Amino acid sequence: MLDAIVQGILLGGYYAILAAGLSLMFGVVRFINLAHGDLAMLGAYLALFCVERLGLPVWLAVAATLPAMAALGWLLQATIFARTLKAGILLPLLATFGLGAVLQNGMFGLFGSDTKSLGNHIGSLSWSSWQVPFDISVGKLPMFTFVVAVFVLGALHLLLARTKVGRAIRATSIDPEAAELVGIEAARVHRVAAAIAVALAALAGAFLAMRALITPYAGPAQLIFAFEAVVIGGIGSLWGTLVGGIVLGIAQSLGAWLSPQFFQLAGHVIFLAVLGARLWRTHVAEHGGWRNVVSGVRA
Amino acid sequence: MNENARPIFTVAPRRASPAGWIAIVAVAMLAVVPLLCGGPVVDKLTTLCVYVLLAVMWNLLAGYAGLVSVGQQAFFGLGGYFALRLVEAGLPPYPALVAGAFASAGIAVPISLFLLRLRNGEFAIAMWVTAEAFRLLVMFDPLVQGETGTSLLALNAYEPDLRRNLTYWVALASMAAMTAGSYWLLCRRIGWAARAIRDDEDAAASIGIETMRVKRVIFIVAALGCALAGCIWLASAITFQPRTNFGVQWTVFMLFMVLVGGLRSFEGPIIGALLFFAVQEIFGDFGAWYLAGLGAVAVAFALYLPEGIWGALRSRTGIELMPTQVKHP
Numbered sequence: 001m002l003d004a005i006v007q008g009i010l011l012g013g014y015y016a017i018l019a020a021g022l023s024l025m026f027g028v029v030r031f032i033n034l035a036h037g038d039l040a041m042l043g044a045y046l047a048l049f050c051v052e053r054l055g056l057p058v059w060l061a062v063a064a065t066l067p068a069m070a071a072l073g074w075l076l077q078a079t080i081f082a083r084t085l086k087a088g089i090l091l092p093l094l095a096t097f098g099l100g101a102v103l104q105n106g107m108f109g110l111f112g113s114d115t116k117s118l119g120n121h122i123g124s125l126s127w128s129s130w131q132v133p134f135d136i137s138v139g140k141l142p143m144f145t146f147v148v149a150v151f152v153l154g155a156l157h158l159l160l161a162r163t164k165v166g167r168a169i170r171a172t173s174i175d176p177e178a179a180e181l182v183g184i185e186a187a188r189v190h191r192v193a194a195a196i197a198v199a200l201a202a203l204a205g206a207f208l209a210m211r212a213l214i215t216p217y218a219g220p221a222q223l224i225f226a227f228e229a230v231v232i233g234g235i236g237s238l239w240g241t242l243v244g245g246i247v248l249g250i251a252q253s254l255g256a257w258l259s260p261q262f263f264q265l266a267g268h269v270i271f272l273a274v275l276g277a278r279l280w281r282t283h284v285a286e287h288g289g290w291r292n293v294v295s296g297v298r299a
Numbered sequence: 300m301n302e303n304a305r306p307i308f309t310v311a312p313r314r315a316s317p318a319g320w321i322a323i324v325a326v327a328m329l330a331v332v333p334l335l336c337g338g339p340v341v342d343k344l345t346t347l348c349v350y351v352l353l354a355v356m357w358n359l360l361a362g363y364a365g366l367v368s369v370g371q372q373a374f375f376g377l378g379g380y381f382a383l384r385l386v387e388a389g390l391p392p393y394p395a396l397v398a399g400a401f402a403s404a405g406i407a408v409p410i411s412l413f414l415l416r417l418r419n420g421e422f423a424i425a426m427w428v429t430a431e432a433f434r435l436l437v438m439f440d441p442l443v444q445g446e447t448g449t450s451l452l453a454l455n456a457y458e459p460d461l462r463r464n465l466t467y468w469v470a471l472a473s474m475a476a477m478t479a480g481s482y483w484l485l486c487r488r489i490g491w492a493a494r495a496i497r498d499d500e501d502a503a504a505s506i507g508i509e510t511m512r513v514k515r516v517i518f519i520v521a522a523l524g525c526a527l528a529g530c531i532w533l534a535s536a537i538t539f540q541p542r543t544n545f546g547v548q549w550t551v552f553m554l555f556m557v558l559v560g561g562l563r564s565f566e567g568p569i570i571g572a573l574l575f576f577a578v579q580e581i582f583g584d585f586g587a588w589y590l591a592g593l594g595a596v597a598v599a600f601a602l603y604l605p606e607g608i609w610g611a612l613r614s615r616t617g618i619e620l621m622p623t624q625v626k627h628p
Binding site for chain 2: 026031032034080083084087089090091093094095097098099100101102103104105106108109220223224227228231261264265268269271272275276279283
């Protein structure tokens with residue numbers, strides 16, 4: 001069980017990378033990109049393409065994929081997302097959901113249904129591990145993923161806290177109109193945020209492809225995991241996504257430890273439980289404390 | 300009459316409009332199709348009824364009440380599952396299918412207490428997670444055998460032609476009843492309340508609309524409609540596979556039909572369903588590229604024609620067959 005918890009924490013690193021982009025988009029551009037998971041898969045397939053067809057080493061392939069995917073994010077924001085945002089909350093959801101269908105089936109058409117993996121191309125990293133006390137083995141790849149996650153979140157934190165771009169992003173996320181008044185071009189900030197978000201999705205996708213087999217239709221499940229991590233950690237909080245990712249990872253790996261079928265279900269259950277607890281807390285706060293709620297007194 | 304006392308808007312007419320009569324005649328004509336046409340036509344029309352039903356339900360939910368759900372497949376799948384379980388318990392197949400749909404709608408009641416407190420994107424994805432959770436739970440049932448799924452073999456007791464016609468009549472009746480029912484809802488006070496909530500939930504609450512109650516009624520009606528569609532699908536496909544029956548592709552289809560036909564109009568989703576049916580017939584064999592094309596068309600409509608075909612037609616010509624809009628005198 002201790003082993004399951006350790007593996008869950010490390011899995012949380014992957015979820016944090018995946019969720020950071022979703023959280024950034026939600027916090028800054030204020031919409032949920034339902035194609036986030038599919039963009040992660042696209043990043044993974046792009047990296048695979050660089051390795052298998054162009055013969056690049058994996059790290060170079062990932063390094064080449066990230067700027068390309070950032071450019072794609074910029075482009076998507078400029079062409080699709082910005083246009084739908086003007087029309088309320090419904091159209092962004094519909095447009096990104098449609099985009100997801102295009103990406104999934106397009107990847108299926110281009111790359112076929114064979115499951116693929118980057119695992120064969122990273123040598124011993126994919127399977128070797130360190131033995132630590134209490135009979136726990138820590139995989140090198142999960143550990144590496146976790147370290148990258150902390151590094152990525154740290155870099156993002158510094159970017160937001162210290163740089164001019166970061167200040168503009170924070171200002172836009174708090175009040176886009178006020179930000180415009182002080183000379184920040186909100187649309188431009190949104191494009192930067194989308195570029196970062198899609199690049200992070202692609203990075204997560206590449207890590208997933210190293211750890212597991214991927215298919216063109218794996219995106220929606222990844223979107224759900226990312227969203228669960230964001231909600232569990234608290235929407236709009238950067239380090240919260242790491243906490244959320246770790247909680248989700250632990251729940252899933254404890255679930256899988258009970259029975260392999262419980263892997264996903266345990267994640268969904270913890271997500272719904274956190275959501276329920278949050279709604280209950282709001283409900284209680286609105287009705288004058290839990291004593292009143294429990295005893296049926298109307299505030 | 301005092302100028303101030305004039306109503307600011309008039310509600311849709313109380314007597315059936317000409318289009319309403321046409322719809323009634325059309326349904327009556329469709330009902331006798333099995334007596335005149337062969338099996339393949341009846342099968343196609345059954346599929347069409349399922350599409351119209353799904354589109355109308357999703358429009359009721361997303362277009363009129365602002366509840367964008369990407370998890371309606373939860374009720375679609377659960378309806379079929381409950382029907383299977385009821386048949387296993389000894390109920391005859393057709394009553395079991397209808398009862399299964401109502402059981403699935405019953406599950407919507409506790410879900411509504413919880414999920415309807417969420418808004419927008421959170422609601423959308425939480426519904427999706429719920430559908431996934433149900434899919435995983437259903438897979439634990441030994442009857443379903445995990446991914447393998449099962450079949451509604453009890454239907455084989457019927458002679459094939461009779462079974463086909465019965466399924467079609469159930470489909471037609473469900474489609475007609477749910478469509479008429481949602482039109483009736485939309486023309487009543489609750490329909491107006493739902494639209495007010497869609498446009499601004501806080502403002503709606505502040506003028507005394509019981510937002511939770513209104514959303515719950517719409518949500519449960521839409522769940523019933525999707526569950527009926529799921530049961531009819533099970534009756535015509537016979538097989539039940541968790542990955543198909545709880546598949547998110549149902550939401551993709553609903554989204555496409557409603558968005559292309561015309562969100563927020565009553566006629567739009569029906570036109571969208573007819574169009575989707577035609578597209579499916581012509582391009583369905585292209586597999587993945589066809590589905591990618593559906594997504595691309597949906598994106599294009601969201602970007603350039605968000606009101607859909609019917610919405611664009613209505614704003615250009617002013618025609619309205621089944622008015623559910625506010626009319627300013």
